[in-house]
Amino acid sequence: MIAETICSAVSAAGLGVAAITAYRKRFLAAARILAYALVPVALVMTGVVKWAASTAFSPVAWVGFGVLAVAWLLFMTTRAVERRRGGTRKERRAAARAARSEAVEPAASVPSLGPGSKPAARPQTTPTAARPGDDFSDIEAILKKHGI
Structure with a gap:
């Protein structure tokens, strides 16, 4: 019973604020306030407030x-x-x-070049083992280039 009274009071206050806003020629804002003010009364009329109150205290x-x-x-x-x-x-x-x-089939990665053509052979990119004296040959070449 108290929840219904509070909702009715909130709606009445909202209707008053909407009337004052409409008096000030702000009709769009007044209509929005009126819509918000009607929600609590609608909730009381549908029984949602009674259900919520009984649920909240159960x-x-x-x-x-x-x-x-x-x-x-x-x-x-x-x-x-x-x-x-x-x-x-x-x-x-x-x-x-x-x-x-x-x-994956091994030949699946080779592109198809048409009938009768062979794919181009790839050059071997595996480096050969360096000899013990060749480690610093490139460094020596750079130093000689700069006169050191």
């Missing part, structure tokens, strides 16, 4: 909210752990199986 409702919070916390914790591990066990096994089965 210990069973608060225990229910607590159970919901625990369920949400468990759900979010398990999701975070799952993301950290990289998915569920089933998803990890499927990804590993797919990675193993994706064997």
Whole structure:
């Protein structure tokens, strides 16, 4: 009963503020204030205020909210752990199986040049083993170039 009275008083005050605002020729702002002022009366008429008041003072409702919070916390914790591990066990096994089965054929990386043509041979880029005296040959060449 007290909640309905408070909502009615808030709506009456809002209607007064809307009237003063309209008197000052600010009709758009007055219409907005009027809309806000009508919300508490609408909530009382629909019974939402009565339901909210009975829920707010019900210990069973608060225990229910607590159970919901625990369920949400468990759900979010398990999701975070799952993301950290990289998915569920089933998803990890499927990804590993797919990675193993994706064997690439050796000729698949050679570009197709048309029928009857051979791919150009690549030059060998592997460095040959340096002799013991060749380590500093480039450094000696630089020093000789500068006259040192």
